[in-house]
Amino acid sequence: MQFSIITPSYNQLDWLRLCIASVRDQVERGNSTLCMEHIVQDAGTPGIEEFARKEGADFYRDGQLVFSSSDFVSQAACKPGLTAPVAATTHDPLQQNFSPAPYRLSIYSEADSGMYDAINRGWRRATGDVLAYLNSDEQYAEAAFANVYSILSNEPSLDLLFGDAVLLNPEGVPISYRRVILPNGAHTRVVHLTTLSCATFFRRSLLERGLFLDPSYKAIGDAEWVWRIIRSKVRMKCIPKVLAAFTITGSNMGANSSAIAESRTWRHSAPAWLRLIKPALRLHHWIKKFASGAYAGHEIHSGFFSKENPSIRQQATHNPLGFSWRSGG
16 A cells, blocks of 8 residues: 655745654654655745755656655565565656655645645645645654554545544644544534544545545635535545644644635535524534543644654653643643
């Protein structure tokens, strides 16, 4: 099973370094069943080329290969039956026909029309069986890919998997635990999205059905995407384990005034009858969350990277984390 992770990026190199580390060490921890490619779609950050060299990435500018690095490619097989990895120099920026390597990082520097356009570009380049996107200020938990692999390999009919997530403060300290429940289409449309994209994985079949993000949105495209997925009757499941972390940096796109206005416009465009039952949808959601244990304290057993120590995960805290949080606190 090969994973393809897409990261949209612009002017967040310090956070991007931690994001990349959290993907890379999924393989470095010795799980021989996993193969992954990490595609970073950067919109032209100053210094991105030098950053790519330091991270050992294949680097493309406007679709053309600038340099290739194979220092990170292990000759170990991903899993029995997979062919040995080929040299990174065979990497085709348009077609990418290559045998799976345990880990491959590619950084593309090119203009885009926003975050969701960047993610779509990465998904179209991706070769994996299982896909996801991880923003620069997000990280994967230590055993995230192993947990996803375990579920998807045993349930071939499953299309999409949601997991729990942790919120971090800017210092990388966990401040809140977010238990996930299956999203409801009506609730997603008129209240809010209840899942976090950083803890969402799906099979390639979704893209083959045309379920890409809508690039006309600038901040709420993930909510609109999940809403369309629900309407498409995709087979979904939740896993009650931490798969990822989202950092409250103080400048997160979803919290700015433009994002709030875009969200309000989309929700107000829903049918009147659906907006009328909004209080009932919210109450039903709260009951489901309470029954799932979402408002109880939860221990976490995964460390995360921080700017102060970007090469080693901080020791996991065993103090129960609640649901509430304060930005930066």
